[in-house]
Amino acid sequence: MALAHLPASRQTQEQAIDLRFHMSNALFSLGEFGRILQILREAAPIAEAMDDRRQEGRVASLMTEYLWMIGDNDRAAISGQRALSLANVLGDFALQARTQCFLGQTYHSLGDYPLALDVLRRTMASLEGALLSKRLGMPFFPAVFSRLWTVFGLAELGAFAEARTRAAEAVRIAEEVAHPFSRVAASVGVGQLALGTMDYARALPQLEQGLTLCRFWHFPIWLPWITSLVGSLYAGSGRLAEAIPLLEEAVERATAMRLMAWQALRVARLSEAYLRVSRREEALAHAVQAPATLPRPPGTGARSVCLAPPRRDCGAARAPRCRAG
Numbered sequence: 001m002a003l004a005h006l007p008a009s010r011q012t013q014e015q016a017i018d019l020r021f022h023m024s025n026a027l028f029s030l031g032e033f034g035r036i037l038q039i040l041r042e043a044a045p046i047a048e049a050m051d052d053r054r055q056e057g058r059v060a061s062l063m064t065e066y067l068w069m070i071g072d073n074d075r076a077a078i079s080g081q082r083a084l085s086l087a088n089v090l091g092d093f094a095l096q097a098r099t100q101c102f103l104g105q106t107y108h109s110l111g112d113y114p115l116a117l118d119v120l121r122r123t124m125a126s127l128e129g130a131l132l133s134k135r136l137g138m139p140f141f142p143a144v145f146s147r148l149w150t151v152f153g154l155a156e157l158g159a160f161a162e163a164r165t166r167a168a169e170a171v172r173i174a175e176e177v178a179h180p181f182s183r184v185a186a187s188v189g190v191g192q193l194a195l196g197t198m199d200y201a202r203a204l205p206q207l208e209q210g211l212t213l214c215r216f217w218h219f220p221i222w223l224p225w226i227t228s229l230v231g232s233l234y235a236g237s238g239r240l241a242e243a244i245p246l247l248e249e250a251v252e253r254a255t256a257m258r259l260m261a262w263q264a265l266r267v268a269r270l271s272e273a274y275l276r277v278s279r280r281e282e283a284l285a286h287a288v289q290a291p292a293t294l295p296r297p298p299g300t301g302a303r304s305v306c307l308a309p310p311r312r313d314c315g316a317a318r319a320p321r322c323r324a325g
Contacts, residue, residue, distance in 0.1 A: 013049070017047060025137075028221060054090055057082075060079050071260030093126070124147060132177075141179060144174050152192055187209060191229035195232055204233050231249075243273055263293040267286050268286070271286035
């Protein structure tokens with residue numbers, strides 16, 4: 001970087017960190033986790049050398065999201081708690097909001113839905129009025145992000161009425177700010193909720209629009225999520241010929257970018273679809289693979305588990321359905 005050739009000063013150090021954080025947002029959208037880690041490794045010693053608690057909090061907050069993406073939920077929680085503690089001491093609202101978003105999804109992935117919802121609801125409550133349309137240094141709007149993960153948590157607890165309300169709010173906010181990345185995020189919430197309510201017909205247009213936006217604007221980070229959801233809704237609607245290529249794409253893309261968050265769920269969805277078209281060997285191979293992609297082994301505290309509810313159309317043999325962090 002050009003800043004490396006300038007005389008060392010506090011101003012150039014601040015600029016160096018700011019530049020790296022701007023880069024991290026773009027790299028997050030692209031799913032470039034390796035390069036994000038490199039940025040964190042460069043930013044951390046600069047923040048320490050400055051003895052700047054705010055910058056240290058920014059590094060810890062971004063590290064929370066990075067660790068969650070690669071499936072290291074325990075360390076993500078520790079990093080997020082440190083970042084939030086620093087944000088609270090400093091009274092840094094933007095850092096608080098960002099970190100609470102990241103902690104909410106981390107607690108969700110650890111299976112602590114009540115704690116996740118508590119953190120996310122506090123975030124939503126703090127983002128009212130003009131703050132609904134502020135990004136606060138995130139690649140998408142925290143008002144949308146917090147509602148997205150609130151929908152996930154409520155759906156897990158069967159609180160579908162409130163989940164519908166939050167999903168509709170996320171869609172409305174994303175459309176009002178005219179932000180494609182956030183619109184894709186909101187559509188993911190709609191799709192995840194539809195899997196719980198089995199309201200496929202109502203959700204599919206919104207989700208298909210999200211997939212179109214995702215491909216048009218080139219958001220690789222969202223493709224494993226949204227292709228898996230569209231594929232699952234197609235499968236649930238009996239459109240298996242359309243479902244399987246999307247479910248395969250979801251697994252392949254996540255594997256390529258080393259995205260471990262919810263990978264067990266993507267693999268299990270593909271396994272189930274294979275089983276429904278009598279591709280039993282492939283179904284079994286993926287069913288065996290799904291638990292291996294969990295962020296941490298079952299029985300170590302996380303409630304990421306593979307479940308196998310009865311299906312009327314699959315007979316006695318069925319692939320597992322995973323609830324994966």
